[in-house]
Amino acid sequence: MTLFETICVMTATFAAVYIYLTKNSNRKSVEDFPIRFSNDKNKVKTQKGWKVLLLEKKKFPRDKYCGDAVCRTAIEILIDMGVYQHLIKENKAHVMEYRSLCSPGGLSYIWGRPIKFGEIPVAIACKRILLDESIAMAAKRMGADLKENWPVTETKFDEDTGLWTVYKYGTTDTLTSRVLVCSDGAPSRLATKLGLVTRPPDSTCSRTYVEGGTHRFDADGVVFYNKELLPGYSALFRHPNDELSFSVNVIPGNPKVVPEKLDYWHNWLMKKDQNISRALGDNFKMEKMKTASLRLGGEKRTYDDHVLVVGDAAGMTDPMTGEGIHHAMEGGKIAAIFLDEALNHGNYDAECMKIFHQRWMSKFGDDFKWSMVFSQMLYRFPILLDASTAALQRKSDKFVAKWADIMTGRLPKIYMLKPEFSFTIIYELVRLTLHRLKGSNGKQKKAE
Ligand SMILES: Cc1cc2nc3c(=O)[nH]c(=O)nc-3n(C[C@H](O)[C@H](O)[C@H](O)COP(=O)(O)OP(=O)(O)OC[C@H]3O[C@@H](n4cnc5c(N)ncnc54)[C@H](O)[C@@H]3O)c2cc1C
DSSP states (O other): OOOEEEEEESOHHHHHHHHHHHHHSSOSSGGGOOOOOOSOTTSOOOOOOOOEEEEOSSOSSOOOOOOOEEEHHHHHHHHHHTHHHHHHHTTOEEEOOEEEEEOTTSOEEEEEOOOOTTOOOSEEEEOHHHHHHHHHHHHHHTTOEEEOSOOEEEEEEETTTTEEEEEETTSSOEEEEEEEEEOOOTTOHHHHHTTSOOSOOOEEEEEEEEOTTSSOOOSSEEEEOOGGGTTOEEEEEEOGGGOEEEEEEOOTTOTTSOGGGHHHHHHHHHHHOHHHHHHHOSSOOBOOOEEEEEOBSOOSOOEETTEEEOGGGGTOBOTTTOOOHHHHHHHHHHHHHHHHHHHHHTOOOHHHHHHHHHHHHHHTGGGHHHHHHHHHHHHHOTHHHHHHHHHHHHSOHHHHHHHHHHHTTSSOGGGGGSHHHHHHHHHHHHHHHHHHHHHHHHHHHHHO
């Protein structure tokens, strides 16, 4: 029997972190790491290295339904891993130099500038079928034990030995590990079975690809806030070879826009949202719509004895943007750095594993409640989005850069309440309200 000291259920994002760790730790190899079981005399006293076992139920390349927008925090980790450079060189990712947004009241704003060589862009678009494979294979090259076509059906913990047994679906194959990392996506079946996650996913999102050369979209990426869909939104992102991804995010709060009606809204927006239909043109060729679930806002408990929950499984998705790639990667990085320390001390008890939960909550999870508050405010007062867009139009690059950092989770959403943002938005709000009142008075007079 092989003793694996760490196990990871699912490959993509956590694998990223494996590479980060092996590059940044002082260990010469994965076998070089001594494990001490200091806190329990009954546990096997052994000196073994720690390995990362990556289990993926499908075979790479495998698709993951996603809008494919990868923000700067994730890009930095991909650069650290050498994966970003490969994706750009192979023309598998498109750098979003210019991004724009269309507000519910019809205002729009374009920001960005040409990316200089060596600069980290705000975002790239990369098909997950390509991205996830690149990450997983990079992890494998670094020494992770990647097992594809390995659907985990059950996990059992033996308190006497302090080991997990992991069962493969439909076979008698098992694997053993010291620590289990559940990162099996938004449905979070494994963490739910363990009783750690106790609710179903909150929402859903769609994605379709539009064939290159069949549309009229000429930007890199645009987020469309249609009043009817709020607090959700839709987006078009450009991929290499002129291909596009079109996605529609349902964010809870609007009784008319519920996950069961995603199909309807996806089609409605393509026909009725003037900006989207103009961008798609009359002859676009689009594949069939795909959907997958979103688990928003963070789970209350993402740890237990010898177990961590990471990524979508832990609800590491921003409730305002529905984006989670960067949080899953950052969460994975926090988990990996934490496990490095825990392994050093040989302590995997819940009390110790709780530190992981506290770290990711203080890094970005605590801010999710503000994301939820702001998204509900946008639903009730769509004019706030118009005012924000107007502010972006009038303010300096520094203001825009900070705003982009807030939207992509690099700065907390609560920063929106800082005077530089709140006062500016209130000012624009008053201006817009007066302008609209004048406009409606004018129309009324004309009608009279
Ligand atoms: C339609 C859609 C659009 C989105 N658009 C964006 C976007 O543009 N930008 C953004 O940042 N975020 C976006 N998100 C969110 C983003 O996709 C997730 O936050 C991200 O994929 C989380 O990564 P993860 O590794 O935690 O989970 P996943 O990417 O879901 O990976 C889970 C992995 O676990 C494997 N697995 C599951 N169960 C088992 C099992 N029992 N045994 C073995 N393996 C298993 C799966 O096959 C999969 O490979 C979108 C989500 C959706 C649904």
